[in-house]
Amino acid sequence: MTETKSFVEIRHAQKSYGTLEVLKDISLNVERGQIVAIIGPSGSGKSTLLRAINDLDPLTGGEVWLDGVQVNKNLPHNQYEKHINQMRQDIGMVFQHFNLFPHLSVRDNVTMAPKLLKKISDKEANKLAEEQLDHVGMLERIDYYPAQLSGGQKQRVAIARALAMKPKLMLFDEATSALDPELVEEVNLVMKKLAQEHMTMIIVTHEMDFAASVCDRVLFMDKGVVVEEGPPEQVFKNPTQERTRNFLRKHLEGAK
Amino acid sequence: MGLDFSVIPPFYGTLLLGVLWTIAITAASALLSFFGGILLAVIALYAPAIIRLPVRFIAWLFMGTPLLLQLFLIYFGLVQIGIDLPAFVAGVIGLGFHFAVYNSELIQTAMLAVDKGQMEAARTLGLSRRQALVKVVVPQAVRDVLPPIGNNMIALLKDSALVSVIGVSELTLSAQRAIGQTYRAFEFYAAAAVLYYIINLGMEAVIRWFENRNRLYR
Numbered sequence: 001m002t003e004t005k006s007f008v009e010i011r012h013a014q015k016s017y018g019t020l021e022v023l024k025d026i027s028l029n030v031e032r033g034q035i036v037a038i039i040g041p042s043g044s045g046k047s048t049l050l051r052a053i054n055d056l057d058p059l060t061g062g063e064v065w066l067d068g069v070q071v072n073k074n075l076p077h078n079q080y081e082k083h084i085n086q087m088r089q090d091i092g093m094v095f096q097h098f099n100l101f102p103h104l105s106v107r108d109n110v111t112m113a114p115k116l117l118k119k120i121s122d123k124e125a126n127k128l129a130e131e132q133l134d135h136v137g138m139l140e141r142i143d144y145y146p147a148q149l150s151g152g153q154k155q156r157v158a159i160a161r162a163l164a165m166k167p168k169l170m171l172f173d174e175a176t177s178a179l180d181p182e183l184v185e186e187v188n189l190v191m192k193k194l195a196q197e198h199m200t201m202i203i204v205t206h207e208m209d210f211a212a213s214v215c216d217r218v219l220f221m222d223k224g225v226v227v228e229e230g231p232p233e234q235v236f237k238n239p240t241q242e243r244t245r246n247f248l249r250k251h252l253e254g255a256k
Numbered sequence: 257m258g259l260d261f262s263v264i265p266p267f268y269g270t271l272l273l274g275v276l277w278t279i280a281i282t283a284a285s286a287l288l289s290f291f292g293g294i295l296l297a298v299i300a301l302y303a304p305a306i307i308r309l310p311v312r313f314i315a316w317l318f319m320g321t322p323l324l325l326q327l328f329l330i331y332f333g334l335v336q337i338g339i340d341l342p343a344f345v346a347g348v349i350g351l352g353f354h355f356a357v358y359n360s361e362l363i364q365t366a367m368l369a370v371d372k373g374q375m376e377a378a379r380t381l382g383l384s385r386r387q388a389l390v391k392v393v394v395p396q397a398v399r400d401v402l403p404p405i406g407n408n409m410i411a412l413l414k415d416s417a418l419v420s421v422i423g424v425s426e427l428t429l430s431a432q433r434a435i436g437q438t439y440r441a442f443e444f445y446a447a448a449a450v451l452y453y454i455i456n457l458g459m460e461a462v463i464r465w466f467e468n469r470n471r472l473y474r
Contacts, residue, residue, distance in 0.1 A: 056376060081384060089382035099377035103395050103470075112391060113381035158377075165381060 007032040007067055007200060008169060014061030015048055022048050024224040033198035037211035040221035041247060046204045050171050054091040055084050067168055089117060092162030096174040098154040100146040106157050107142045110164045132160040136190050152183030156190055172203040212236050220244045261443050267434040274430025275451055281347055281426055282413045288352025293359025294394055300364055318357045324418055326350045331422040347419035355412045362404050366397035399470045406463035413459055427451055
């Protein structure tokens with residue numbers, strides 16, 4: 001088995017549904033504290049790649065490593081379930097549609113998993129909820145229910161919920177795509193804050209400006225392969241590939 | 257012979273006892289049907305075939321045959337294979353399972369309707385599938401079907417009269433006993449009807465309270 005060097009390593013990720021290959025031999029290294037954006041047209045496989053990192057969409061080939069441990073280890077079913085549940089505690093994920101638990105208050109959304117999985121007391125859980133919600137500016141809504149919140153507020157609570165597990169890595173799957181334009185900024189601000197705190201993040205996004213402003217590296221994916229990869233200045237300003245240029249041009253036209 | 261409701265007061269005690277037994281058997285059966293319904297729904301959706309199929313078969317039997325027959329079978333039939341249940345217990349099992357099957361149909365549909373993202377979000381946090389079901393999927397499904405479950409519970413209250421045939425001294429049997437002594441069928445059945453109606457009102461209040469408690473989350 002080869003030594004892992006990077007904090008997150010994706011090696012030769014491959015995924016197919018029958019004869020349809022959605023990820024074709026993708027490799028990606030992310031260092032601790034780095035922020036990587038994945039951009040690309042819909043159907044390019046970028047969400048699939050992100051969801052493979054915590055095994056929500058299992059790969060059909062290749063390996064995912066986090067902090068020296070293989071995430072998608074080959075284990076018998078029961079052992080694998082234990083292993084992956086443990087790994088997922090270290091990998092926070094934020095979804096396009098928030099997926100807050102509607103039957104739980106904001107507080108309980110944040111504390112449910114830590115209470116259940118880390119066996120912390122009610123007192124510790126409350127402190128944790130207050131800290132995390134304060135962090136995303138949602139402390140005042142701690143006793144609200146998700147249905148009483150705006151989209152941006154929901155997403156900020158969803159981020160707090162993920163952070164409450166103290167993850168080593170955060171995955172964002174189009175976290176602002178479902179938001180009204182005026183609500184995007186409040187979520188972006190929270191993500192920028194995390195960036196300043198050196199949280200390792202992999203972000204699937206359609207927002208080129210945001211990607212350019214916070215990310216260390218940008219991956220452009222199309223049809224299941226990484227077409228171009230580099231620092232944002234290079235990928236956005238001087239793309240070397242025709243496909244990247246086409247995508248960025250179309251995207252710019254769409255944004256106008 | 258005209259109607260004479262003054263025959264009722266001497267039987268207040270008998271009728272009150274009947275009311276209490278009716279409430280007891282309804283409450284016990286309702287609890288069994290509620291939690292049994294959840295369990296059946298989870299089995300139907302997630303258990304391996306070796307558990308799922310036999311359970312489905314038994315559920316189908318409970319759904320496809322008359323409740324009265326089920327009560328006879330549980331109370332009089334099981335004795336022959338050495339299972340001698342007290343009438344109350346036999347009644348609770350019969351009523352409870354019968355309505356558990358109906359509740360499970362509702363809960364199953366509601367579980368399937370819970371957004372897939374809910375399970376994903378729970379699993380992403382590190383919850384096992386079982387923990388995600390217990391903490392996230394089932395509570396939402398049950399809340400979504402509280403009103404129709406409430407209707408089932410009211411049907412259960414009314415069907416609890418059937419356990420009079422296996423000798424549980426609930427309200428209907430109490431009324432019959434009073435009639436046996438006074439030959440005043442109309443008065444006592446009418447009194448029983450009024451009492452059922454009052455219990456029903458109480459039950460509806462309880463159901464409404466449960467529903468209101470869950471209003472915030474919508």
